[in-house]
Amino acid sequence: MKHHVTVGVDGSPESRAAARWGAREAALREVPLRLVHAVDWLISPSVPQPGREAAGRWADEALADAAQDVRRRHPGLDVSTRCLSGRPAAALAAEAADAGLLVLGSRGVGGLVGFLIGSVSLSTLVATETPVVLVHVSDAPEEAQTIRYGEIVLGVDIHEAADKVLTFAFEEAERRGCALRAIHGWKMPSMYQYAPFFDPENEREVGRSVTVMLDDMLMPWRHKFPSVSVTHEAFEGPTGAQLVHAAASADLVVVGRRLRRSPLGVHLGSVAHAVLHHAAAPVAVIAHD
Template sequence: MRIPLVVGVDGSKASLEAVGWAADEAARHGIPLHLLHAAAGEQEASDVVSAASARARQDAPAVPLSSEVSHENAASALVDKGRNAFALVLGSRGHGDLSGMLLGSVSLAVAAHAECPVVVVRGSPEHRAARFGNVVVGVEDGEGSRTAVDFALREAHVRDCRLVAVHAWSAPSGACTTSRAPSWFLEAHRRPPAQVLDDALRRPAERYRNASVSRQLIEKPACRALLEAASTADLLVVGARRRLGHSGLQLGLINHALLHHAPCPVAVVPQR
């Protein structure tokens, strides 16, 4: 049996929305769906899992379904399960989150530490129901986007929709092109923006030769460019770098902002 798509459930409305999204996703890929609930009370756990199971069977009755209850911390249980998962799917908020928070603490912690892709299901019903026909992927210079592009192209393929590859860039100012500019800055502006996109898409596109791919070069801050592109997207995909000498991922300010504000589901894909 193929490794499952794992969705974290806690009984909240956002959690059930995540289950519905995950059920559709599992059906697209032809993989099992596994529900994971972390809780202390047995009766509460039974009710939560039953409601989530009913939602999954309603949305995708043919998908093989399993479930479990863990007594670990929710984030730890999900990260552990993610070591052998196709992806982890989470709601944008949970029961335990403060009312003013835009993203649940568990979702943020899992996105920062999981070894597999993490999808945070957010946005309007129209975005969650895949009605736009676009998967957007953010492409940065260097190797950080390679795995994200692979993931995004596969998603566009199973959805039979268009991939929109976005590379945002800013022309360096005169002051930053002097010998006093740091080496990382000069390296970041060494390749022409069009070449960055071409290089990132070349190898993955060989596996999906019939894929419809749109390239967007945008001269503006990356976060704003991606949020604008996501306004007509069914899924926004971004990469995450590994930290040297630390556990987990370096989500960075851009990924944090997208997880909190994107108008559609967001997939954070670890660099490999």
């Protein structure tokens, strides 16, 4: 059975954008779309029954409105709704277990258009192994018309096994019939900072070597997805900043998720963190740890 696309809905403009983006993705994949809403305080005994009923009605209305909107835009799409009871992040992560993709809405910020990652989105990201796409309001297609897809930008770490990340990016590019641009950032070993005589040729040689490694890493997927036009860039500097810059003209940005554990809890790696907070395009986060 083909996996469906799940979208978290809460009645906000951000979740409406996520529902529209998720519907378009489900149509591309030719799979059903499932709209879900998690009601946290339905399970609390301290909430009076009238309050619970009102929350239930509001959730049903939010789901019905989102379903009506996407059905109007995609008449042939199989759309279902589900109201969940429990902590939103845990409920969404559990609901996503049998989904092919989870889509969440996120709020744009300031002049550098990007995301405000709320606690629910962040907690869901670290709790699920399902690919997650975060969408903000401006990413929602206005009409279900034929769309000319642009470029997918992929952040690659040549020092990590990233099969799931690469497969997701190439499949998305093949599905859309668009180009894929792979980006990797590198830096000189710290020992060169203390070298009394620095030869610029050493830096150029490292750059050439990294470019070859990136090309070698992509080669199996080039053969597996021959219809996908692929370019790659290896440059000196932080990968996150380059991905944010590239996202300005991208249809989708794809990054891997590596969890960092500290005494303060679990958090995302620096590249995913930078892209999620500042990229202008939708961002797909793929677990590969």
